[in-house]
Structure formats: C-alpha cells, structure tokens
Amino acid sequence: MDRKERITQLVDEKLPAFTKVSDEIWGYAELCYKEYQSCDCQIKEMERQGFRIERNIAGIETAFIASYGEGHPIVAVLGEYDALAGLNQEADNIHRNSFKPGEPGHGCGHNLLGAASMSAVTAIKEYMQENNLKGTIRYYGCPAEEGGSAKTFMVRDGYFKDVDIALSWHPSQFNYVWDGEDCLGTYNIIFHYKGIAAHAAACPQLGRSALDAVELLNIGVQFLREHIIPEGRIHYAILNSGGTAPNVVQAEAEVSYVIRAPKMADMYDIADRVIRIAEGAAMMTDTTMTKRVVSGTSNLLATKAVFDRYDANLRSFLPVPYTEDELAYAKKFKDSLDVSDRKRMINCLRADYPGKSLKELEEMLDMPMANYICRETGNTASTDAGDVTWVVPGCQLHVACYPAGTPFHSWQMTAMGKSPLAHRSMGIAAKVIAMTALDFILDEKLVQQAKADFIEKLEGQTYRCPLPMDLKPGGH
Ligand SMILES: [Zn+2]
Numbered sequence: 001m002d003r004k005e006r007i008t009q010l011v012d013e014k015l016p017a018f019t020k021v022s023d024e025i026w027g028y029a030e031l032c033y034k035e036y037q038s039c040d041c042q043i044k045e046m047e048r049q050g051f052r053i054e055r056n057i058a059g060i061e062t063a064f065i066a067s068y069g070e071g072h073p074i075v076a077v078l079g080e081y082d083a084l085a086g087l088n089q090e091a092d093n094i095h096r097n098s099f100k101p102g103e104p105g106h107g108c109g110h111n112l113l114g115a116a117s118m119s120a121v122t123a124i125k126e127y128m129q130e131n132n133l134k135g136t137i138r139y140y141g142c143p144a145e146e147g148g149s150a151k152t153f154m155v156r157d158g159y160f161k162d163v164d165i166a167l168s169w170h171p172s173q174f175n176y177v178w179d180g181e182d183c184l185g186t187y188n189i190i191f192h193y194k195g196i197a198a199h200a201a202a203c204p205q206l207g208r209s210a211l212d213a214v215e216l217l218n219i220g221v222q223f224l225r226e227h228i229i230p231e232g233r234i235h236y237a238i239l240n241s242g243g244t245a246p247n248v249v250q251a252e253a254e255v256s257y258v259i260r261a262p263k264m265a266d267m268y269d270i271a272d273r274v275i276r277i278a279e280g281a282a283m284m285t286d287t288t289m290t291k292r293v294v295s296g297t298s299n300l301l302a303t304k305a306v307f308d309r310y311d312a313n314l315r316s317f318l319p320v321p322y323t324e325d326e327l328a329y330a331k332k333f334k335d336s337l338d339v340s341d342r343k344r345m346i347n348c349l350r351a352d353y354p355g356k357s358l359k360e361l362e363e364m365l366d367m368p369m370a371n372y373i374c375r376e377t378g379n380t381a382s383t384d385a386g387d388v389t390w391v392v393p394g395c396q397l398h399v400a401c402y403p404a405g406t407p408f409h410s411w412q413m414t415a416m417g418k419s420p421l422a423h424r425s426m427g428i429a430a431k432v433i434a435m436t437a438l439d440f441i442l443d444e445k446l447v448q449q450a451k452a453d454f455i456e457k458l459e460g461q462t463y464r465c466p467l468p469m470d471l472k473p474g475g476h
Contacts, residue, residue, distance in 0.1 A: 003127075004316065004435060010123035011430045014049075018122075018430075019423040021045050022115035026091075026418045029083035029104045032144040033474040035062040038081040042066075042114060042141055049122045051139070058157040060150055060473045062143040065159070066118075068125040069136040073447050075437045076138045076160065076392070077121050078168040078385060079114030080145040083107070089411035091418050092329075094336040096411055105414035109171030109401055112417065114141065116169065116426040120433035127438060135441045138163070142384075144474070149295045149466075151384035153473045155391055156465045164447050165306060165440045166394035168385040169429050171401035171413075171422075174348070174374040175318060177310040178396040180300030180389070184233065184260040185267045186382045187466055188295045191217060191278045195287040197251035207249025211242045213285040214253045220277035221257075228270050231380075233260040260382060262299055264464065296466025300386040301457050302395035305450035306436070310397050311373075313435040317428055319371040320400075326421040330368035333416060334403035344378050345404060351377065369421075370400045381408075390463040393454035397432055401425035 001009075021041055028037040039062040043053055046066035057063035087105030090097040098105075121139045128137065140159075144150035160166065170178075193214060198207030221234055228234070235258045242250025257274055261267035275291065282289035322330075339345075342365070349361045352374050356364075364372065376398070385396055401422050406412050416422055440447050 003438065007123055007127060007434045007438070008431055010126050011119055011427055011434060014119055014122050015423070015427050017045060018115045018119040019426065021118065022111045022423070022426060023418045025081050025111040025114065026106050029088065029106055031085060031104050032082045032146050032148040033060070033062060035081050035143045039064060039141060039143065042081065042118060046118060046139065050125070057159055058153040058473060060143060060153065063150055063154065064141040066121070066139040066141070067136060068121070069128060071134055071136060073164040073440055073444070074136040074138065074162055075440055076140050076163045076166040077117045077433055077437065078140045078142055078151070078166065078388065079117035080110040080142050081114040082110055082144055082146050082148070084146055084409055087409070087411050087414050089414040091415060093415055094333055105411065106417045107409050107411060107413045108146065109413055109417060110145065112171050112401060112422055112426045113169065116429040117433065119426065119430035120437065123430065123434045124437050124441070128441065133441055137437065145384055147295065148474060149297050149384045150473060152297055152387040152465065152467055155387040156467055156469070160388055160392050163392045165437070165450060166388045166392040167306070167397070167433055167436060168388070168394065169397040169399060169433060171425065172376070172398035173400060173402055173404045173406050174370045174376050174398060175314055175400045176373055176375040176398050177307050177314060178300065178302065178398055179307065179375070180302045180386070180395065182262065182377055182380050183300040183386055184231070184262055184380050184382045185264050185299040185386065185466070186295070186297045187259045187267055187271050187293065188256065189271065189274070189291050189293050190239065190254060190256045192254045192290045193252070193282060193287045195249065195251050195285065198249045200247045200249050204249065208286045209249050210253035210287050211250035213281045213287045213289065214238060214241070214255045216281040216284055217255060217278050220280060221274055224273055224277065229261065229266055231262050232266060232270050234270065234274065264298055293466070293468050293471065297382050297384045298386040298390050298463070298466060300383065300396060301389045303389070303393035303450055303457055304453040305446060306393055306395045309436045309439045309446070310395060310432065313432045314397060315373060317431055318373065320369070320424070320428055322369060322371070322421070322424070326424060327368040329419055329421050330403045333412060334368055334405060337403070337405045337412065339405040342405070347378070348376050349374050351375065365404055368403055370404045387465070393450040397429065399425055399429040399432070
C-alpha cells in the first residue's frame with residue numbers, strides 16, 4: 001500500500017470521531033476568546049488520540065497545542081474554532097431560519113477547520129508510528145481568528161520559534177492553494193480625544209470639543225484616501241461621540257480606525273499618515289489625543305516549496321467522488337444563492353483556464369460543487385495566519401466545502417456546516433494536509449528548500465509584530 005492509500009485509510013478510519021467534534025463545535029458556536037467548550041472537546045479528543053497537551057498558550061485560556069513525536073522537523077498544523085455573531089441558523093435549511101435568533105453561528109466554517117486539522121495530525125501520528133519516523137507533529141488550537149488576532153499573539157510570544165513548517169487551511173467555495181497576493185495586513189488603532197466640557201450657549205469659548213476633533217480626523221482621512229495606493233483600505237467607527245446633549249461641548253470622544261494594505265510597509269505608512277492627521281485634529285481643536293493599537297495582522301506570505309507540495313497533493317485528490325445525494329444537497333443551496341459576484345468568479349476561472357470559452361467557464365461555475373482547481377482572486381481578506389507565515393515557511397490550503405457563490409460570513413455557511421457534504425470536504429482537507437506534512441517529515445532536503453524559499457520571499461524584510469508588546473489578548 002502506498003503512502004497516499006494509507007493516509008486515505010487512516011483519515012477515513014478516524015473521520016467519524018472528528019466529524020463528531022466538528023458537529024459539537026457547530027452547536028457550541030462560541031465567539032472570539034470565549035471558545036471554552038469548543039476548546040475542551042478538542043483537548044479531550046486529542047488526549048484520547050495520544051497527544052501531549054499544552055494549555056493556556058500566550059496567556060489565552062482557549063488556545064492549546066497538541067504534540068506528538070520528538071525533535072525536528074517540527075510541522076505545525078493550525079486550526080480555528082470561533083463562530084460569528086448573529087449567524088445562528090438551522091442546519092440544512094435553504095431559508096433563513098434561526099433557532100436562537102441573534103446568537104452566533106459558524107458562518108465561516110471554523111467548526112470544520114479545527115476538526116479537519118486535528119484529523120490530519122492524528123493520521124500523521126499513526127503513520128509516523130507505523131514507519132518509525134523522526135520528527136514532531138503539532139496541532140495548534142488557535143481561537144479568535146475573527147477579529148481577535150490570537151495567532152499574532154502566539155507568534156509575538158514565541159510559540160512558533162522552533163517550528164520548521166506551518167500548514168493552515170480554510171473551508172472555501174473553490175479548491176486551491178492561496179498565494180496570499182490579495183491578503184491584506186490589518187492594523188486597528190483607537191484614537192481617544194479629551195477636551196473641556198462647557199455650556200454650548202452660555203460659555204462656548206470655555207469649551208474644547210473632543211467630538212470636533214473626531215470629525216476633523218475623519219475629514220482629514222477622507223482627503224487622504226485619494227493619495228494612498230488603490231489596494232489600501234481605511235475604515236472607521238465612532239465608538240464614543242461624547243454624549244447625547246447638543247448643548248454641552250463634548251469633553252470625550254473616541255474613534256476606531258482599521259487600516260489595511262497588501263504590503264506591511266504600505267500599511268504602516270498609511271497608518272503613520274492617519275496618526276499625523278489625528279495629531280493635527282488635536283492641535284486644531286486644542287484637545288489632547290491618546291492612541292492605542294488594539295489588534296493587527298500581517299499579510300500572508302506563501303513559501304514556494306510549501307505551496308508546490310500542497311498544490312500537487314490537492315490535485316491528486318481531485319476530482320472528489322461526491323455521491324448523488326451530496327451533489328443534490330449542494331445544488332439545492334446553490335440554486336438558492338444570489339450570485340452577485342458571478343463575474344468575479346468567472347474571471348478567477350478564466351485566469352486558471354485561459355483556453356476555455358465563456359460558455360465552458362459558465363458550465364464549470366454552474367457545477368453543484370467546484371470539483372476542480374480555481375484560484376480565487378480579488379477576494380481581499382485578512383487572517384492572523386498571515387503572521388505565522390512571516391516567521392515560519394508555510395501557506396494556506398482552500399478546499400471546497402460549499403457550492404461556488406456561497407458568501408463567507410453568511411447564514412448559508414452555517415446551514416451547510418454539518419452536512420455529509422461538509423464532512424466529506426473535511427476529510428479531503430485532512431488528507432491533503434497529512435500528505436503535505438509527510439512530504440516534509442520524510443524529506444529533510446525539502447525542509448531546507450522551504451527555508452531557502454522563505455528567505456527569498458521575505459525579500460530582506462524582517463517581521464515586525466503589529467501588536468504592542470504590552471497588549472493582552474482580547475484586551476482593548
Ligand atoms: Zn474564516
């Protein structure tokens with residue numbers, strides 16, 4: 001039996017245990033940094049599978065590492081398990097029907113994400129035992145991907161220092177390995193202004209308005225937008241407008257800014273300019289400004305050797321032998337979707353299949369499940385997995401778990417999250433991850449190649465953690 005057959009067998013044997021974990025996490029649907037039950041059920045399963053557990057990673061109660069083996073190479077497989085606010089939805093229903101209205105739901109597939117990664121490392125462990133392989137395999141239980149930057153804290157605090165290769169994946173609408181080119185770094189700064197309260201009619205000359213400062217900052221930034229790179233993004237939300245009484249000069253006001261760009265140097269450059277405008281707003285209003293960085297992530301760097309192995313292994317598992325029932329299930333959801341970004345998806349297909357006619361591309365897109373490779377571009381996203389790729393050679397696999405056109409962060413993703421189709425897709429992801437990890441565990445030269453490719457990818461840059469050293473996870 002060759003390696004691929006054995007890995008397929010090992011993943012398939014263990015899959016029922018991990019689909020159970022995935023379904024349980026789907027049910028818990030816990031938000032960023034509150035994933036206590038989701039974390040516990042994973043730790044229990046990994047202990048049962050014979051892994052060593054290290055808890056409270058980077059001071060985060062819901063982060064853990066499960067390890068097996070000794071020495072190098074050390075391969076890390078990352079998993080996530082946080083849910084999204086308001087996306088509770090009845091399973092398998094193509095119509096919006098929340099059974100706990102307003103509660104969180106797994107609208108980004110993170111229930112599958114952690115469980116498939118665990119399934120992969122368990123298969124790798126068995127294979128290493130059977131073949132007396134040297135090395136270490138680790139599952140990184142990473143909470144709070146949605147806005148919590150947990151992995152960035154884990155990187156900042158040195159938890160990836162000894163790792164040779166880091167593999168991540170994400171449930172998706174297409175099958176591909178992400179080159180990270182459209183991944184944006186993010187930087188979240190909160191500006192707080194302090195002024196002087198005064199009666200707005202009786203003695204306005206004594207007042208110094210913090211709300212005016214926030215408004216001037218926002219206006220300054222609107223003018224800045226014309227003079228940044230087109231890929232840059234600046235978003236803001238006023239957290240505190242100072243009160244509800246117009247006849248009082250507002251003494252306190254606060255605004256939160258998120259700055260994004262595909263290259264970290266550009267992102268920090270835009271952030272510095274926003275900070276200078278914020279300082280200017282304080283000068284103009286005679287108020288004082290304090291700022292604090294509350295979260296941040298880096299863009300994703302795909303290391304070539306890892307990308308290539310992931311890509312080859314993914315291709316080897318396609319096409320997926322979906323059952324008629326699975327395809328009918330996917331079609332039912334696909335037909336219910338409002339596919340407003342169809343043009344973008346056709347462009348993605350055109351880039352990967354330049355020889356095909358528009359009609360052929362449309363037929364591919366209309367398949368119930370995208371049973372082919374298609375690199376998704378123009379879907380600018382950010383992830384804390386990016387920070388890991390700045391310190392360890394790695395990249396991110398995407399496996400089709402939902403029909404093309406399913407929006408991320410949607411109730412439809414929650415609805416499809418524990419179907420046999422989702423479970424099968426989890427298995428495909430686990431197999432591709434396991435095969436790729438073993439490629440590196442079995443070949444020291446490939447690890448060295450990945451390290452050389454990683455240095456090349458850095459282009460002389462060094463990693464700057466976007467988070468301040470004194471910032472605590474989940475703390476603002
Ligand atoms: Zn996600």
